[in-house]
Amino acid sequence: MAKDSTIFRGFLISYIVILIIPSIAGYMSYRTSISVTQSISIENSVTQLQKSQQMLERRMAEVEGFTRQLALNQDLYVLMNEKKPASNENVYGIWKIMKEVMVFGQTNDFLKNYYIYLHNYNVVLTPGSAYFRPEHYYENAHYRDMSLQDWQTNILGRTHSREMMPLTPFITNGGETSVISYLQSLPLDSFGDEAPATVVILIDQKTVASLLTGVRERYGGWTYVSDSEGHAISTQGIEPAAIDAMNSDAGFDEGKQSQFFGDDLVITIRSDSNGWVYRAGIPRDVLMKNANVIKSITWTVTGAALVIGLGIGWVLSRRNSAPIHRLLGMMREQFGKEAPAGTNAYDFLQGNISSMITNSRWLETELERQLPLIRDAFLKRLLAGEFQSREEIHAAAEQADLDDTPTCGYVGILRIHGYAGMESVEVLHELNTARLLLKQNLRELLPHILLTDLSSDRVVAIVTIEDEASGKAGLAQMMEPFVASMFGEYKISIDGAFGSFFTSEMEVSRSYEQAKETMSHAEYWQRKGFFWHDDIRQESATYYYPLEMELRLISTIRAGEAEEAKRIMRSVIQQNTEQRELSPEMAGQLIVEVKGTLLKLLDQKTIMESPHFEAVKERILAVALHDSIPGMEAELLDISETLCGMIVSKKQDLHSQTVEQIKQYIAAHYSDAELTLYRIAEQVERPEKYISTLFKDVTGTNLSDHLENVRMDQAAELLKRSSVTVDEIAASVGYNSSHSFRRAFKRVTGVSPSVYRQSFQ
Structure with a gap:
């Protein structure tokens, strides 16, 4: 509090003002009386229900334990698995089993009424009797709504595993009651239509209800227990019709622990072990009995609330002012200065945060200012063929804030005619202006065009066009009026050259090289206008296989990009078969160069370790000029695809090894x-x-x-x-x-x- 205490005092005063509002104290006093009464009643009811739940689940666990002990009883195991003699029953064995299991009913009221059915003997054993014909037992004790045939089929003739039958009317010794039934087949892992033995434990509703008397004795009302499927287990003080009406009411939320329904406060808990639902209803008049008593202590509670509120306000003031103190300390540490005299902490923070925002905006402006430079550098790398894969191109394009990269189209070089050999300052200024006008008008003509400067009088344009045939004609038709308008409006004369159509980002550099070659051809012959690489005649007798294309082919295969590698290979063959007429000697030398490129890739460790290494090597060496051009092209394309497949397979193996290494490290640590x-x-x-x-x-x-x-x-x-x-x-x-x-x-x-x-x- 000694330092920057004004912040602490500001928080504390605001909390005190809130505390002393008298209307809140009056309103809360009454609401507290209702809330406390409800919460106490709910808490006590939940506690009583939970105790009853625990007792009932413990007793049911004892029932399950009884069946497990029967499963482990050797005498019973022998009896239920031996073959029945033809002449007489094993009376001694049955008597011995009855004697051994009678003791359970004397210590556990849940086990007073049960029977064991032995399938091989067709006998029903009870704590006091043995019925060698199940019909005799049925005459003495049976479910009211279940016939003898249904009882023998559904109870004695089926396999059961910890099965619980809901509350059912049951007639025994001439009297009627309601029971829940626990059914278990022996052995415990029995399956199929029939089991060697079946244990049925009948638990009287009154026995279950006796465990829930605590709630009724304290508050009156009613209690209700149902299984996970909604079947009744026990009811006290409420009719089944009322339970059904409550469950079907749209306003009653079955998952809510406490809620009012009619004149009762209904408390609901659910067992996590078996899904049984325990409900208790407390009459509203009993619930409100203590409300008047609580109202009498309202003023005491209000006074105590003021005192406690002051303490809480002090704690909250300290806690809420602490982050601001820490922020102030961080500001002083980062900026190395204290708050000026006469200013508070908020002014100090505002000034520094404002400075940080200003610096951030300046940095953002600088990045935006440098974005054209980044974009221009990306285009120059793309034209130079420096990228080795599409992924690298897309990453660089995203950095340059380009939404789309050119996937097909033409690369052209546009030259501002008439300035060759002129290098004065005035001419350079005029050229800069002309280039800006040229690029501005090109962007208006073709919104998706990409432009970059090649020299003082030349601009490179990358034009995206989907269709090669119609695109070339359409581009030529657009350029003619464009050139005329540039000359008529700005007196700027333009000519240019375009490379062949590219179908991938990786082929942009090839189209650019062809555009340069076409421009050189036009300059040599001193021609004006627009020229296409496909239209110029190749007068050279040498083959076309530049170093940059070879390097691009090598890098593409090493990256495992089969389609791109085949595209480059097709381009090499097309350039030397369709656009050039090579002598047999030059064609043979080209084949040697291409085979040498592929053989260089075999030195890579990834390929040398492949089981297909020797086969691929033999295929490369076997490629010869005497084959047909289509056959030779198909073989080279297939070899390129095979090399890419070998590299991709090895990469996948390496990736799997890395993942397995990660899994092993996690398993150990x-x-x-x-x-x-x-x-x-x-x-x-x-x-x-x-x-x-x-x-x-x-x-x-x-x-x-x-x-x-x-x-x-x-x-x-x-x-x-x-x-x-x-x-x-x-x-x-x-x-x-x-x-x-x-x-x-x-x-x-x-x-x-x-x-x-x-x-x-």
């Missing part, structure tokens, strides 16, 4: 809480962004999700096979916080760690 993407990247000696993208591409899963899944799998094993606490498990699988571990476990598995462990216990 998942318990390290400091295991991060940086640590993993450091281990495999790759950039973080690279391994993250690579892992996603190969496995289809994010690297962070894989690490979390590995940790959850290990945690699940520990929960199943050990008795260590959840906190210890969280620490052992790399979590510093058990709370974070619990949230992650539930997100991955759908259940909490404790529920997961209980499901296996």
